[in-house]
Amino acid sequence: MGNTKKHIQSERPGSSIQCAFKVSIIGCGNVGATTAYALLLDGTPTDLALIDLNKEKAEGILLDLEHSLPFTSFTKLTASDNYDECTGSSIVIITAGKRQVEGQTRLQLLADNKKIFRDMIPKIAAAAPNAILLVITNPVDVLTYEALKASKFSSQKVFGTGTMLDTARLQFHLSEKLKIHPRSIDAYILGEHGDSSFPVWSSANVMGKPICGFTGFSQDTANQCYKDTRDAAYRIIHDVGFTCYSIATATCELVKNIFADTHQVFPLSTLLQNYYGINDVCLSVPCVIGRNGIVQTLQIPLSDDEKKKLAASANLIKSLL
């Protein structure tokens, strides 16, 4: 347990209305540091706490980020190796733990990261009893379930980024083929954030025009876009050693939407209860997001094949809980 180092004690200059929105990031590795950077540039959090077992690492990243403050909106930054630093957080983002090395699947991280979660989550929950817990650490679906049980928070408050990232990847690869902006492409990946994920082609569309109705867009093109999506992390880990920019950008988008209570819909890993008959497992389905977390999950139409794939994802994840 180290001493909390508070570098900046002042309130936001130039602001007469103080609306505190504290975000804590547990784990200041590639993902945690990049997420902190994205949030600092975005300016949504009033307070940003960086927490890592490795105190020097947290403090070094803190100092580097602090030197950006003359060019950003003012955010109160702190660094610590103590989970109590989360106190007062609206959102605690969890990236702590082992990451994949080349040749490893996300599921192979389970034993190590489950142990970390069982130790860490009760301490975070005690320090920040009103926070939303946003899980990024892999395997994200199993660890979201673990965080839910260990925190004893409501499922509205504990969820994982899940297939939000896979969906962004699919939308990008489709946009390249269709020559249409990714934001205009209504196509999702659901299920596990991992190899048993699946694209929902049955409802994929652009402004109501089915994706499969586009000239030159074949089943082979669809299959290739999904393959590029599913294998993206393996490819990037081969080339770079880790992924961080896309997950950090997705997380920043999520934090902004939580803060602004937008009720936007994202595919997120959430506890399923009677979702196409699936119970008591965390997997990604479309979720409406608000200031208090998940407002509702949407049971969208799925083809018989997609229902089978969702059930297969659920069975796989359940076998690991």
Ligand code: NAD
């Ligand atoms: P990293 O090794 O760079 O960083 C992990 C950090 O966690 C390290 O700084 C380490 O000191 C810290 N840590 C370990 N145990 C801790 C504990 N008990 N308390 C506090 N801090 C602790 O790894 P990374 O590349 O940042 O990846 C982090 C995790 O995010 C991995 O599990 C990775 O697979 C996952 N990830 C998920 C997604 C997603 O879409 N869900 C995307 C990318 C990475």
